[in-house]
Amino acid sequence: MTTTAVTPFAGRWVADREHSTFQAGVRHMGVGSFKTTFTDVVARLDASDDGGLRLDGRAQVTSIAIRTPAEFRAHVVDSDDFFAAATHPEIVFASSRVTLSNDGGAEVDGELTIKGATVPVSARGSYIAPVEDLYGGRRGALDLTATIDRRDFGITWQKQLPGGGDVVSWNVELTIHLELVEDRC
Numbered sequence: 001m002t003t004t005a006v007t008p009f010a011g012r013w014v015a016d017r018e019h020s021t022f023q024a025g026v027r028h029m030g031v032g033s034f035k036t037t038f039t040d041v042v043a044r045l046d047a048s049d050d051g052g053l054r055l056d057g058r059a060q061v062t063s064i065a066i067r068t069p070a071e072f073r074a075h076v077v078d079s080d081d082f083f084a085a086a087t088h089p090e091i092v093f094a095s096s097r098v099t100l101s102n103d104g105g106a107e108v109d110g111e112l113t114i115k116g117a118t119v120p121v122s123a124r125g126s127y128i129a130p131v132e133d134l135y136g137g138r139r140g141a142l143d144l145t146a147t148i149d150r151r152d153f154g155i156t157w158q159k160q161l162p163g164g165g166d167v168v169s170w171n172v173e174l175t176i177h178l179e180l181v182e183d184r185c
Helices: 070-078
Strands: 012-015 021-028 032-038 041-047 053-060 090-101 105-114 117-132 138-149 171-182
Touching: 041 171, 105 138, 117 171
Parallel strands: none
Antiparallel strands: 012 041, 012 171, 021 032, 021 171, 041 053, 053 090, 090 105, 105 117, 117 138, 138 171
16 A cells, blocks of 8 residues: 655644653563653644654653652663763754655654764654644644664663563663644744
8 A cells, every 4th residue: 555645734833741742661670661751841843835844852851750769760860871861951853854644654754862862763653634622723643653772872771680681671662642733823
């Protein structure tokens, strides 16, 4: 089946911060799936006059949702083993290509910057074309997933399990849901 590129979004769209999520998940202790969310996320989708799309976003590292204990949170947020938030307070994404197809598919390529390292990333998923919302505005959505290797970003903390295997997987699955609101300003 072939798909045709479409542009259902025109103008500027911003992520509804209350209804958008940026989640990261890793395999933990070889058996569990640890998932966390960054709660302070902003994103913008801009359509150019020629129909091209550009997606940019950023998340504040300190907004990572880690409940307890405080030492674990401090290790992940502040230490050089993980995010080193004092030096690198944001995770930043800038697209180089956004393709939406008439079958609802979405492909986004760009550069992801974490902890000062910028790496090409490809995300795949789907979109929902804009509709009129309850308040007379327009909303659409992008749902994307990508897998990254955290070592590419200098996040190299690791321990070995007694029977073999890694405590935390090197691969991180990113899941992004953006509920986009048309910016009428």
